Amino acid sequence: MSQYPRDEFDKVPETSTRQGVHRERLIPARSxxxxxxxxxxxxxxxxxxxxxxxxxxxxxxxxxxxxxxxxxxxxxxxASPSAPATPSSPPSPSAVPSSSPEPTPVESTPAADKTQPVVVLNASGISGLGAGISARIGAEGWITSSVGNWAGAPLQGSVIFYNGEAQRANAEELSALLGIPTLSESPEFATVTVVAGPGFQ
Structure with a gap:
């Protein structure tokens, strides 16, 4: 026990949790x-x-x-400035470029008509050349109306004469067949006329 004499503050029971009047516990003793x-x-x-x-x-x-x-x-x-605002919506038909361009009109050249008669003239001075040409084109289905000698001005080479666009296809086909590159349109000839000049092979 204490050596000081007991006073009024010592009358607190021994089992009390109070420590003194001036001290107060913030947390209860059991907490x-x-x-x-x-x-x-x-x-x-x-x-x-x-x-x-x-x-x-x-x-x-x-x-x-x-x-x-x-x-x-x-x-x-x-990165994509042209992307549509709503990708789920299909583009308008005017915005879609046409995948198949319209075909450009192509001028159709008439096919060669082998039933039209052909005149063969020899201007080379070689005997029998006209008959040989007639036999050659006849083997390809052409009809020879006449074979003769050239009576016009001397020629430097072979020529195929034709009269108008209707005969042009026939003249071009005979040109490819005989190897004569020179074609001449002339109203003086009623039908396609093959003139074999010097150097004809």
Whole structure:
């Protein structure tokens, strides 16, 4: 016990938890501080929830995330400027280029008519050349109306004469068959006329 004499403050029972009038315990003697820990934890949770929900709606802290998204959107837009706003909607028929262009009209040349008679004239001075040419074109289905000698001005080479566009196809076919490149349109000849000149092979 104490060496001091007992006074009125010593009348407190020995089993009482009171320590003195001037001291008051913040935490009851039987408590281990769990209530204070729970209170602090709940407050921390509320502050975190407020920061997660409220601050982005106020625009605080959202700049860091918004800038890359905007930059990515701008990069996508610049990469495909002609992309439609709604990719699921089909393009209008006027915007789709035609895959098959309209065919350009081609002038059809009339086919050769082998039933039209051909005149063969010899201007080379070689005997029998006209008859040989007649036999040669006859083997290809052509009809020879007459074979004779050339009575006109001397020629430098072989010529095929024709009268008008109706006979042009026949003249071109005989030109390819006989190897005579020179064609001459002349109204003086009623039918296609092959004139074999000097050097005809």
């Amino acid at each position: 281990s501080g769990i209530g204070l820990i729970i209170t602090v934890g709940v407050l921390a949770l509320l502050v975190g929830l407020a920061a997660y929900v409220v601050l982005p709606r106020l625009g605080i802290g959202a700049d860091g995330n918004a800038t890359p998204v905007a930059a990515e959107t701008e990069a996508t837009d610049s």
